[in-house]
Amino acid sequence: MRVHRQSAIEIWKAGVDAVESRRLVSNAIQIDGDQLVCGSAAWRLKENSRICVVGAGKAGAGMAAGIELILPEVWLDRTEGWVNVPADCVTSLRQIHLHAARPAGVNEPTEAGAEGTRRILDLIENLGPDDLCLVVISGGGSALLPAPPAGVSLEEKQQLTRTLMHSGATIQELNCVRRALSEVKGGGLLRACGAGQLISLIISDVIGDPLDTIASGPTVKTQTDPQSAIAVLEERCPDDTPDSIWKALRLQIEEQVDHSSPITTSYSNHIIGNNSTSVSAATQKASELGYRVISSQADLDGDADEIGKSLAKRCLDERNLLSPSERVCVIEGGEPTVSLAKTDLPRKGGRNQQVVLAAAQVLKQADSYGITILSGGTDGEDGPTDAAGAVIDAELLAIAEQESLAIDEFLSINNSYPFFEAVGGLLKTGPTHTNVMDLRVALVCSQDEAE
Structure with missing residues (x-):
């Protein structure tokens, strides 16, 4: 399994190198x-x-x-x-x-x-x-x-951005508000x-x-579109938006800036x-390493948990179709979103680690041999952590079981980093000096290949 884990990392790095x-x-x-x-x-x-x-x-x-x-x-x-x-x-x-x-x-x-x-x-x-x-x-x-515009402090704008991100706001919603402010x-x-x-x-x-x-x-x-910015704030955080920001946005409308x-x-x-550049390079590298690429898609979005679970289920389905000594690859790019669960417990993680942990939850319930799933931010950052993302396979899942790590408990409060730190599944690169969203690599091989 370590061979395939290393292959997944090489494929991911090829995608990042292409957008250096x-x-x-x-x-x-x-x-x-x-x-x-x-x-x-x-x-x-x-x-x-x-x-x-x-x-x-x-x-x-x-x-x-x-x-x-x-x-x-x-x-x-x-x-x-x-x-x-x-x-x-x-x-x-x-x-x-x-x-x-x-x-x-x-x-x-x-x-x-x-x-x-x-x-x-x-x-x-x-x-x-x-x-x-x-x-x-x-x-x-x-x-x-x-x-920030006159009358709005940077601290107020900073807190608003943090609130929007925690509410699950899309990049389009975030930027709508940022432009207006x-x-x-x-x-x-x-x-x-x-x-x-x-x-x-x-x-x-x-x-x-x-x-x-x-x-x-x-x-x-x-x-700028202050009216749309107001609509975003009314939907995402109506009670947490400072009066100065409401005032600044409404002033723009009144003055018809x-x-x-x-x-x-x-x-x-x-x-x-862009993301397509990275996905194309990763696809080529996977082929060079002997994997048959059965799917290669860029610019995908969606919920991180759902993306991870769907990718794991697909890998399980594809494994049932493999002939002896066959190995295939699924490559995806884009940017999922994470809605943070309410909790008073300490937590640490990022959207890529959340994707892989959700995939691990599915794989844990099945025989996970022959499947490796990696997701990482091409910028080398995943949330407020020092990791770009994470990887999971049968060996790392076995470590989690030995250490009595309950995936559900980590996943439910978005606390993915400590889980992967404990099993050795963190992907750490440092800053890559580029950024084209995320890149996911899933490798599936037959049982004889896995062994």
Whole structure:
């Protein structure tokens, strides 16, 4: 079983490697003489031109490093920048400052993030018509670019975000509220930019790659929607929303805040990597390792418990159909949601660990030989933990039984981390400098293969 567990990890890592941020940036940008080309967008370096690199996200450090590697020396001398990233992603670059905008594993806005956002706005507001603004955006960008409106404190916005996440709000609902309560999101960064041209490089962590949703669309021309934000809050947390936030949203409606004024900066947004990229690479790796891939799907959503149980049941069904020495693979990508159970007990975990623990619950009730299920966040983070996700197989289930670990008790209060820590099933990678949601790998082999 350990061989198949290692194979599952290799397949998952192949999916992550395919969306490594420096690789994606180098594939997206070309330097042709005095021109920088990205897709259909082109910018020409002039005598007094400057290049400014700004942005935010879990992949921000790698994306910024990739840009510095691509730019010719004479271009790099004219480059400056500021990118907000998690603290464990900070490294030293030559021209671009990487700012620790939040602690590792805590996907919430902070005062440090707000200060970094102000520095970004200062930089881009002072650019001119001959200048280029390169914006790097990736998952986690919403929390890393906080800029609350007048009258709303960051602490209030931070608590509201936490409440929404705990209520099971979708990424679309979260971003709807974030856009309405931000000076940057929903096109705010674009409106503030004084450069002649803005090119945004985006690694998508949202199903379907909607530009206005990824990091709440800081470079997408759009209008905030305070009425929809109010509807989300009324449904998810009507009693836990501060009066100042209700007031700020209703003031926007009363004043008919208009963000549709002409934008003088030429701009373009480019998706350079997404969940499909990762799933495709994992599929190829599985085939190379000798597994027949029977299903490969990206951009799946749903409840974490249901996804885990469904995947385990499918694996059990597929195992009954295998011929001797046959082994197959199911690969899925996307982002499930977890509704936190009410409890006063301590707990720790993430959505990927929840998926695998739910799968373990099903496998425990059957003979689990020959089945390995892994789920991990491509960013190396799974909830407020130091793990990317978890893996389960017959050997790890046997350890759980020996240790008298009751899966139901851990699962019922979303306390997955201690379970997998006890059996040795945690997947730990550290920050991967990318983020395209989650990747799941399920391997099924016949009994002779399992042995």
